[in-house]
Amino acid sequence: MSLEPLITSIIMYTIPIFILAYILYFIRILKGPTVPDRVLAVDALAFDLVVFLIVLGIYFKSPVLPVVAVVLALWTYAFDIFIAKYLERREMGG
Amino acid sequence: MFDYITIGLTPPLMIAMAFTLPIFTLAIKRKAFYDIYALTATTIALMLTAYNYYLVFYVAKRPIAYPFGGWPPPIGIVYEVDALSAYFGVFIAAVMLMISLYSVWYLRGVSGYEWYYTMLLGLEAGMIGCVYTGDAFNLFVMLEVLSVAAYGLVIFYRMSHEAIEAGIKYSLIGAVATTIYFIALVFIYGSFGTLNMADIAYKSRGGGEFPFSYMVVGNIHLASAIALALSMWAFTFKAAVVPNHFWLPDAHPAAPTPVSAALSGLVVKVGIYAIIRFLYTIYGLDSLHTIANVVSIVMKLLIILGALSALIASALMVVQNDIKRLIAYSTIMHVGLIVISMSIGTKLGIEAALYHTVNHGIGKALLFMSAGVLIRVAGSRNIDEMSGVGRYMPLTSFTLTLAVLSLEGLPPLAGFFSKLLLYEAFIDSGLAIMAVVLVVSSTFALLAYIKLLYGAYFKLPTKELGRVRESWTYLMPLAVLAALLVVLGVCAPIFVDEVLTPTSSELLNPLKYVSAVNEVVKALGG
Amino acid sequence: MIEYVMVVVGGALLLIGAVCDLIGALGMNRFPNFFVRLHAATVGVIGGAFYPLIGAALIAFGSEYLGTYRWFVGGCALVSAFLILILAPAGSHALARAAHKSKTAVVTPKVADHLEEDGGVK
Amino acid sequence: MKKELLIAMSMVITVVVMAYIATLGGGLGPLFSDVRPLAKAFLSTTLDPEKPLFTAMSPEAVTAIVWDYRGLDTLFETAVFYLAIIGAIAIYRDVNEKVGLKGSGLGLSKIVRVVTKVLIPINIAIAISIALHGHLTPGGGFQAGAAMAVMPMLLIVVFSRYFLLELKLTKGLALAFRSIGLTGIALTVFLPIIIALVNGVNAYIMQNQMKVNAPVGLPAFIGNSLISGSLILYNVFEFLAVTFGFSVLFLLLSIEEDIVKDQMRGEVSEH
Amino acid sequence: MDMTYLLLAISMLFALVATYSAIVERYLVKAVVFSALQSIAFTLALYLLRAPDIVLVYLPITVGIYPAAILFLIKKSEEVEEL
Amino acid sequence: MKLVKIIPVAILTYIIYIVFSGSVSTYDLVLGVVVAVLAGYLTSELLVSDVGKALSIKRFIWLMLYGVYYLTIAEFKAHFDLIKRILNPKMPINPGIVRTPYNVGNDYSVVTIANSITNTPGTVVVHLDEGRKTYYVHWIDVKAPDPKTTYENIVKAFEGYVKKIFE
């Protein structure tokens, strides 16, 4: 029994939902109004993109692609922390 | 055993020596060690490039390709040294040796010499790599090596407003320029399906199949036109041709004096080398009809731009009060002349351009370095404030005068013969107006130089300096460069016959360039 | 058979996650201020990223046609899920604290702000 | 005037490029189901045990190109990064980074601190895995170094730069580690030459596997594991170099402005 | 049915909007956030173009290192661009 | 003593390494040990204070139990609640930042509880005051702003498990 059609169809249904969610996040990023709002939306968008990338990797049948996702998760966190530090402190290094 | 390994060895060895230098900074603080390290590295580079020159001109008598990693050319990278590359390589290595020798004196009492030397070695590796490489993308990488080292050296005086401002301008526009060259490469790869210069040259001349990359895959006419336009924009920036010259009068004077000499004498010439490579080897007047049209349009445009450079820069020279700024403007003027001559497209024009390149490089280095000594003693760069300093230092004044006379074209110095060749080339190709440009710009330059010499030597000193002892550490490189100017002048006919004629004839026959690569491919099992 | 179960469970988690994601994005747009939006973002991140990542890992383990590299995909998914589980709350907390400290975002509407009463973030 | 000229020129270039692109250049492009012959040459030789004289022995074509086929580009690319770091250090020369050592009260909240601490070993595992699998799966020395560089950056931001100094990671030490990595790369570049000198045969700079007339090859396998000769060495050294290169940059960038201004004040520029 | 081109177009449009916002935004921190958003959109594009190696090196540099370095720079200098 | 401290960190690193590599070839198994020992050597001083606790099986089982409880029941309830609020056209929210006391001392316990709170939709830890042993939690539906209610509603469910795991 081949599972490939089943997996592909499941993924096909999720992709439009994800894209819709991205558009909504994108609107929030553009609207703001404050910096933390935007960063929060970027954050959520990036973490969702992690899922999306892995799912796309399975969908494209390219099993080496998803290694990217881990690095995206790591650096998104770092981006949050940078902005938080920027807002909190007088010096970034202190 | 190792066929032509010296060709592949030179730039990697230089950069490896730069890589290891910071390890020593943990343990050794003495300046003498770093002086000797840098001198050793530059001497090795000169020996290697001289040997390569010998190989190309006397042993092989044809271009030599060295494949890295043993991969045949379009797959791997080759260093391809033809007469032009060998010629530029020796020129760069020789002047860089003199510059590092001068730096030994110049850097006394300046902190950060270890980083200075590291960047200087990187600069030299970048320049030699630029002229040796036979791969268009590798040229991009080497240009970036060169540029980053140059940015780092321009901002070496970190508390100087002028240097930092020049640095930010130079680096921002430089980054844009190299990126534009990268976009040009994207088009080249997109249509030619290859990045090897010989391969592109072969295909742009309507050649058939090349090993591994086979036929062209796209519309090479349009792509070549766009790539030429973009890359010429980038290279005219590197070569400081009007209208992309505006960074030079800020950046060159702001750097430490030896670096000014290197930037004016050599780095600008790398831009010229790249233009020659693109206009004669990769593309050319003998390539496919549409591409040849574009090339000839580019050449005509370059002639106009070169004339503009010469006129504008020489006019601006006269009004400068800052001695280093004056010399920097003179660089733009000479680059303009070289660009005109090399864009004519005749053999004589190329010869004149190549000859003038070397003469200007040596003369400009000598001029900057002599002026640097006077500036150090006078404590100012303003011509009015350094009046009469030259009287305390006769030897330095002598080399300064020699450099000025050579750049101005006085027999029997080298500059005279190259200007004569330029003049002949202009007349020969029916561009008498360019000869007028040459004369007019030289006249303007003469005015500026008279102002310089008058201020530095003939004017009465305004302040008492006491007895100034001239040090042999800086006189040695000055003397060597001055001697080179005289020798190049005296031996001009021999030089033209032995060096310039083979170089230009090889340049006008790019199939030789292609065949050298083809031999390597065959040897490596293509 | 075990593959089939894994794929179905994984697919269900994935679909739930996608819906959570959409709802979180909707909440991001509906809620009035930054601090309330934080909760919507949590729905988007934990419900919309952590659970579907587990689902994606299950799908990857179940998809035999990917060859031995399917363990690699699943491993990536699991490691990302673990990272998101520990990193996302810390990031949200850091942003919330920074926003409160720098007074960038307002807390109103509010029932109480004890942090403000106690002198704010030091 | 100059600026308008530049803008006009850039717009012209843009329009020209756009005209070319919109027609996709008439050649192979993103819409064609074929690639250039040269790409085929790379793809078909990147791992081919049946042709031992003409292969890079790495299933990852990009890493194979980056460090084997076109290794020279990458060598000088590290040189660019290196020279940029040296330029930054030259700006900060003689600035004492240890001045102003302050105690507690720096950095972000406890929650972020603990999470970041736990992240360190996880990040090391991920980064080194990317480096060591560079010749098998996407990744390699630079990618791993970039993934690892999040750690010094986060530590500086979360704990303050003095935390790194307490861990003895000063600018000088980081630079020394970077130089060790770069020297390793340089040695690997010349390794085939050295082996060939000992054996008295021909070899090329940056050679990896054996070639037609150069019978010097670095081993492609250890036991049954594919290590692709020099690629794994390059990846490990590059990982070291990049990680510490970024550390140097961040350590410099995070020095407090008052300290820098204080130490740079009074310096005169000479000419 | 393959969604590569559709997703590519969407991500490029996202990137275009983000770029435009980043360039015209006067508050530099917001510009940094927009440029990070542009990088994330480009990440998706590069992923769709089957270039995992590039993503691995591009993502840390443009999402992590550039914003951090530019934030350091902004923190030490001025926050608003005056027109 | 220092060498023993390496073990818990090394085990964590090794698991991550193997899972991320997704293969159990000799190459990975051997190099994984090297990497794990290296990471443990570099970071054990920062991470581990009591080796006995870190290697205890009982605590590990409690961690698993907590994980299962948290990821299924707690998260599910909180998600469901918040999704209702988002989708409700009237958007019934009642937000505020409230003091929430806690009774654990260990760093890891404090952080685990805080992260658990933040990870359940509806509550976000804004600030942590270790002197007063108080979280300042932004709660989307403040039932009553007194410490007892907040403790019952937010912290209590996690504290029991966490005490067994880390204390």
Add this chain to the structure above:
Amino acid sequence: MSTELDIFLANLSLISLIAIIGVSLYGILARPNIVKKIIALTIFTDAANLLAILVGFRRPPSIPPVLLNLEPRATDIAEFSASAVDPLPQALVLTAVVIGMAVNMLIIFIALQVYRLYGTLDARKIRRLRG
């Protein structure tokens, strides 16, 4: 999905990419603040890199240039080279990304020094201050 739609979408993304290049060039040349120039420069280099990757793409179904079989036979290699995307632009872009990063980091350091000396990062004011 029909071919016309594919062509339209590919052209749409290419034109957006070119628009990004244009906008970022405008940012570099016309915006006064040096930080803004740096941001625009990073976007410019990114767009150039993406252009290169796009040139090396091939129509799906295509796979990344990684051979999944460690002991390939001739048929495996043929299948691989018939479906993988062009690895050369990826390698070039890898180099170009790192180079761009190095140059941009150096520019950031120089900009910091500019602020130390001039007290402003506005290019117009810097020019005026020179006097």
